[in-house]
Amino acid sequence: MDFVAIDFETGTQHKNSAVSVGLVKYEGSERTDSFYSLIKPPVLYIDPFNTSIHHLTIEQVIDAPTFNQIFPQIQNFVGKLPLVAHNAGFDMNVLKATLQHYKIPVPMYKYFDSVHLSRKIFSELESHKLTCLGEYFGIEYDAHNALADADTCAKVILHCAKRLIAQNKIKGPSKDLTELTVQNFLKSASVKLKQLQS
Secondary structure, three states, X not given: OOEEEEEEEEOXXXXXXXXXXXXXXXXXXXXXXXXXXXXXOOOOOOOHHHXXXXXXXXXXXXXXXXXXXXXXXXXXXXXXXXEEEOOHHHHHHHXXXXXXXXXXXXXXXXXXXHHHHHHHHOOOOOOOOHHHHHHHOOOOOOOOOHHHHHHHHHHXXXXXXXXXXXXXXXXXXXXXXXXXXXXXXXXXXXXXXXXXXX
């Protein structure tokens, strides 16, 4: 499966307050590339509660690029691949709000949600938080680091696909993870790709 997992960390409750972003590209079943950047938010403030979660401070991001400066790199990185995020509504809203703040046209990215998929495919689990899924799948990672979160999200998707393959639930000719398309995977899970709207 070819896709890009994305994760944002924010400075406040405002959706345009991104302070870091992580992206991980998977092609077939292999991680092929990654991108990470701290982000200088439009308002130079990080709520102490947010810092307690992601450990980022104003001192760390004050000299970082603003989102409009790194977005061309993000666009090149993503290309035409679909995005996936854990609790995708949050990350897509951060992306959209930040783009709108800088008056950048919002690309019509296709995306899907690893929370939704894990709930459907691993319904027996009590919690589908990323940290709990990471523990269940034996993934050791630095929680609330945007790059580590993105990679863990991607690995959750691969575990979901492997379970559907093992249960012989993949619809269509491809039963191999390296050849399985995102579209066929989602169709087999009765999930539709969503599209980011401006």
